Amino acid sequence: MQAEPVLLAGLIEVCRATIAENSDHLCALDRAIGDGDHGTNMRRGCEAVSAEGESLSSLPFPDAMEKIGLTLVMNVGGAAGPLYGTLLMEIGRELRKSEEKADFSLVLKQAIDAVARRGRAHAGDKTLLDVLYPVHAALASRSPLGAIARRAKRSANRTADMKAMRGRAAYLGDRSIGHVDPGASSCALLTTAICRYLGEHRP
Secondary structure: EEEHHHHHHHHHHHHHHHHHHHHHHHHHHHHOOOOOOOHHHHHHHHHHHOHHHHHHHEEEEHHHHHHHHHHHHHOOOOOOHHHHHHHHHHHHHHHHHHHHHOOOOHHHHHHHHHHHHHOOOOOOOOOOOOHHHHHHHHHHHHOOOHHHHHHHHHHHHHHOOOOOOOOOHHHHHHHHHHOOOOOHHHHHHHHHHHHHHHHHOOO
């Protein structure tokens, strides 16, 4: 499965730009229930991926996903690096195993489950999983890209009503309620950017 170089390069850039634009907002969300550096960490990771854009675009798509995931692990601090990295590395591995016959919704489900195992978390724990699982459900039901993006945003906003069960926010207990999870927010922002870009650039 060969990556379409222009498409992959565009996706990398739109993700980088989205995180850069929202870095301060993500840090503000994280200051309320965490270390306050989620936006900074995500921006550093996306810039590291962008710096590898030319070499990534020359790789088969599964290899590109795995390399992007590894780059995020190495450059994004806190819990976000290992979680986002696991997601993309597992997507790459699952695509490589299934080759051309891959059903991406099944690939994504396997990758999300790997993230859950890595973070020892479940849906409802107030993490990026609370966006990833609804996004997978929308994808599996063949929802249009716009509907997937809207579901991601709604799902991130719903984390405000949840009590954090994992990560630094969990130490706050009930005081974490009322705040949107920063990881869920960055996940929704990236999902929205990807859906918008694919809607504009895929036939």
